[in-house]
Amino acid sequence: MSVFMDLNVLFSADRSRLQSLVETAAHLGFSTVAINYVFEPTTKKKQEVPSPVPISELIGQLPVVQGRSRPIKVLNRLTVVMSEASHFRPNTTEYRAFDLLAIQPTTEKLFHTTCMLCDVDIICISVTEKLPFFFKRAPINGAIDRGVVFEVSYASALRDSTMRRYTIANAVCLMESCKGKNVIVSSAAEKALELRGPYDIINLGALFGLSDADSKEAVSSTCRAVLLHAETRKTASGIVYTRISQQDTLQDCVGSEAPAAKRPKPT
């Protein structure tokens, strides 16, 4: 029994919609869901990075995952859609409030910078338009070594036939260059009816050019690797993390799982 996760559920201001989304995800068997806040900075005006609404305010009682006895875990994630490297400042306090960070690059140069340098967990491949640039092996291999994953989302494919073609085209291009490693498939669902069960997504991965085993990994173990990678961003090179105890003094704890996080696949 593996753990399935859906790391992209779009945030909407409507509470009941989010609640029904999370409940459907729990019913389908996803153990973890990440609510995605999309942020698109433009150079014209200074925009505020949206701050995440705390989970306890959003959903009262977390539903239990189908087939398990634990309630579903809900995380926060920020996606920055950008065209220039200056838009992204990784150490600002607003970014620290999110559990996962993602970038959607729109130019080739930025894609290269993001893969090699930027401190993010996920690189989103856009599915709503034909890719303006081609993938090269060099930045992709660099990203794989660092533990960054590429994400393909499928909700737009469900809506429209042209989107379906773009999604499949872009996904197939990506799989060719990265050979199926470090990929996650997630829904960018706005409504509860746009989610799909984990085994259906595994089969959809076969359409994108992934093998069966890679496809299953794309929904389970690679997602878990992303979560571990995100945790290490808050620590000092993944070995030590600090936690404020009740007496307001700093305590040092050693995270034993952290060294494995630098390598996506445990050997």
Added chain:
Amino acid sequence: MVRVKSRYLLCEINVSDRRDLLKLDDRAVAGSVKAAVARTHGDYGAALCSIRFCVKYLNAHTGIVFLRFHKGCYKLLWSALPFITSIECRGQIIPCFLNCLHVGGTIRTCQKFLIRYNTRQLHQMLPKYKNKEEKRKIQEAILSCSLTGGGNKALEDELESEEEDDE
């Protein structure tokens, strides 16, 4: 020994409004599956779908449907199922999605899985009910689940009444 082999896909239809489930019938589901396969895989898919595809069982109360496919091409046709966004039935369009729970070689294995799955659903429903009378009914239904002896029918009745109470 030549035996004709098929794959039976156990799917659950999820709708946003439970009352819409009752309007479904098997011909509507079959029609929408064929249309989705034709849209996704074109003429090749539509041809594969006509070999040995049929809807073997549909339970309108719980939304469970058994689809039968030819063993050689079930994966391709399965990959078209996520693209179903609505089912049209008697002129009404019901927005829904199909979630595949289990793939089996025979109807019997799918039925065994379905009984285990329904038992788990009843277990999950148990803490929600405060009324002693209803709790007793659910516990009786859980105990009476078995492959023979019509246990499955009792389950569906329980599920249907429980879900109506839920609203």
